[in-house]
Amino acid sequence: MAQAQVAAKQSSIGFGKAERKLLTDPLDSNNPVTVQVLGICSALAVTTGMKNALVMAIAVVFVTMFSNMITSALRNSIPKAVRMIVQLIIIATLVTIVELTLKAVAFDSYKQLSVFIGLIITNCIVMGRLEAFAMANGPYKSMLDGIGNGVGYGIILLMVAFVRELFGKGELFGAKIIGNTPEYLLDTTTTWGLGWYANNNLMVLFPSAMFVIGAIIWAHRAWNPSLVDVS
Amino acid sequence: MHSTNQIIRFVLIMTSLVALVLSLMYTGLKGTHELNEAIYAKKAILAAVQNKLGIDASSLPVEEVQEIFDSSIKQEVYDMKGNLLTPAQVEASGYKGGLAENVDINKEAKKPESERILPMYKFKDGDNEFTILSVQGKGLWDVIWGNIALEKDMKTIAGVDFDHKGETPGLGAEIKDNKAWKKQFVGKSIYDAAGNFTGVAVIKGGAKEPTWQVDGISGATITADGVGEMLKRGLNYYGPVLDKMKKS
Numbered sequence: 332m333a334q335a336q337v338a339a340k341q342s343s344i345g346f347g348k349a350e351r352k353l354l355t356d357p358l359d360s361n362n363p364v365t366v367q368v369l370g371i372c373s374a375l376a377v378t379t380g381m382k383n384a385l386v387m388a389i390a391v392v393f394v395t396m397f398s399n400m401i402t403s404a405l406r407n408s409i410p411k412a413v414r415m416i417v418q419l420i421i422i423a424t425l426v427t428i429v430e431l432t433l434k435a436v437a438f439d440s441y442k443q444l445s446v447f448i449g450l451i452i453t454n455c456i457v458m459g460r461l462e463a464f465a466m467a468n469g470p471y472k473s474m475l476d477g478i479g480n481g482v483g484y485g486i487i488l489l490m491v492a493f494v495r496e497l498f499g500k501g502e503l504f505g506a507k508i509i510g511n512t513p514e515y516l517l518d519t520t521t522t523w524g525l526g527w528y529a530n531n532n533l534m535v536l537f538p539s540a541m542f543v544i545g546a547i548i549w550a551h552r553a554w555n556p557s558l559v560d561v562s
Numbered sequence: 563m564h565s566t567n568q569i570i571r572f573v574l575i576m577t578s579l580v581a582l583v584l585s586l587m588y589t590g591l592k593g594t595h596e597l598n599e600a601i602y603a604k605k606a607i608l609a610a611v612q613n614k615l616g617i618d619a620s621s622l623p624v625e626e627v628q629e630i631f632d633s634s635i636k637q638e639v640y641d642m643k644g645n646l647l648t649p650a651q652v653e654a655s656g657y658k659g660g661l662a663e664n665v666d667i668n669k670e671a672k673k674p675e676s677e678r679i680l681p682m683y684k685f686k687d688g689d690n691e692f693t694i695l696s697v698q699g700k701g702l703w704d705v706i707w708g709n710i711a712l713e714k715d716m717k718t719i720a721g722v723d724f725d726h727k728g729e730t731p732g733l734g735a736e737i738k739d740n741k742a743w744k745k746q747f748v749g750k751s752i753y754d755a756a757g758n759f760t761g762v763a764v765i766k767g768g769a770k771e772p773t774w775q776v777d778g779i780s781g782a783t784i785t786a787d788g789v790g791e792m793l794k795r796g797l798n799y800y801g802p803v804l805d806k807m808k809k810s
Contacts, residue, residue, distance in 0.1 A: 413569055
């Protein structure tokens with residue numbers, strides 16, 4: 332009787348401490364980018380601007396959430412021998428849905444992100460969560476885990492994009508914030524007193540994403556020493 | 563454990579479900595996709611004259627783009643000898659619709675030079691009169707293309723817009739993103755003083771002939787050279803047409 336009650340409690344759709352942990356852990360102590368160091372490829376490529384990073388983050392949250400849910404719902408009927416292929420079909424379908432939707436509603440972002448939307452299929456975070464979590468937990472919890480990991484990835488993406496767009500182009504979301512005029516003259520119209528700033532082209536190039544991610548990982552571990560690898 | 567039959571059945575059901583969902587979605591959104599592609603191409607054409615008109619082509623709403631195209635732009639297609647082609651002839655070249663906007667400049671580049679067809683957009687709105695030409699060439703990694711607007715005299719550049727398939731952001735992609743660089747082309751002549759065709763040369767290390775040369779982009783020599791080559795070759799294709807237009 333007691334066991335049945337516990338089981339009922341576990342499968343119920345509530346939002347207790349355990350559920351909150353599923354959502355918040357990937358944002359901090361188990362962040363897919365800074366702690367597990369997954370999904371770095373797209374973090375390099377799509378972080379030249381905040382807008383692209385935001386669209387990419389939303390796309391990844393959508394894919395991780397639904398792929399986790401669907402895989403979890405099917406977990407008992409998926410034949411073990413072909414489970415990776417089945418997971419891949421689920422991910423690929425969702426990514427194609429994202430791609431078709433973006434092409435219809437946000438064509439400019441679709442053009443700019445080009446192949447990187449398709450490459451969400453190969454993003455290790457997505458399949459990693461399917462294997463590590465969704466195959467062993469219920470759909471509701473898997474959904475929370477998917478959202479958590481997607482958002483955890485998205486936050487880092489936005490942080491990197493913030494630094495790269497601001498210091499590389501002097502803009503945020505395409506709107507001018509700091510820096511000189513296009514003719515490399517002192518821009519006195521900016522309100523932040525930083526019209527003298529010369530845009531650092533290195534920030535637009537891919538290597539800068541590595542530097543910024545490295546700095547974020549360092550800051551994260553300095554702030555939370557329990558994350559430091561002991562070797 | 564699952565038997566082989568069960569596995570096959572599972573995979574079959576799964577893939578047909580997925581195929582059904584995706585094909586429904588694809589056909590459902592196809593119209594929107596095509597419209598978006600068309601508007602994107604039209605915005606790129608308007609981008610060549612946006613500074614002269616004082617508009618920002620990339621942020622124009624769809625209706626306004628259509629409106630400008632309907633009211634101010636006359637589309638024409640020419641062959642390499644400078645003869646005007648009828649819509650039927652353009653359709654015969656494989657472009658449904660038969661208008662200049664239907665011509666795919668990257669597809670044309672794969673044909674032998676003598677068989678190519680050239681789209682041309684004649685913009686006329688009050689005193690603003692421009693002829694917009696499309697060119698295509700090679701960057702460092704992949705194809706680059708652009709639209710070049712000429713003034714009424716058919717030799718001075720009024721504005722340019724470039725795009726690329728896979729150039730590096732911050733380096734080669736500057737040909738699209740760097741507005742100051744594109745501004746250099748404005749006012750350059752594609753003919754020298756003697757009336758010989760020169761195109762516009764992109765010079766590494768700085769332009770020496772202010773009338774028909776512009777500065778290159780540091781770190782993107784090959785892409786910038788590609789732009790120069792594209793302009794020289796691409797605009798030269800239009801030579802016979804431009805000669806005829808100047809005479810009349």
